[in-house]
Amino acid sequence: METNNEEALNNRLYYRFTVFLEVVNVNHLSRNLRRLLLAYLRYELNTGVDLHFPELLVDLSNLFELLDDIEAAYLSPQEEKEN
Secondary structure: OOOHHHHHHHHHHHHHHHHHHHHOOHHHHHHHHHHHHHHHHHHHHHHOOOOOOHHHHHHHHHHHHHHHHHHHHHOOHHHHHHO
16 A cells, blocks of 8 residues: 555656656657767767766666657657658
């Protein structure tokens, strides 16, 4: 059984997630985050800095998978054809 605090937190998270989906174009966010990551990697590789951030890559991979799932769930058939 959920406590009042847990229920309030779940309601707040649900509300924030709903607002996020209404305000953010998930397709653009996902694409821009991937481009940003690639630009960062290109920059770091050109500077000779060692790249060692496996935890970040795992977290980003999970985020990208979530964004892909959200996009697939909310895209209309017409939007799918355009992408």
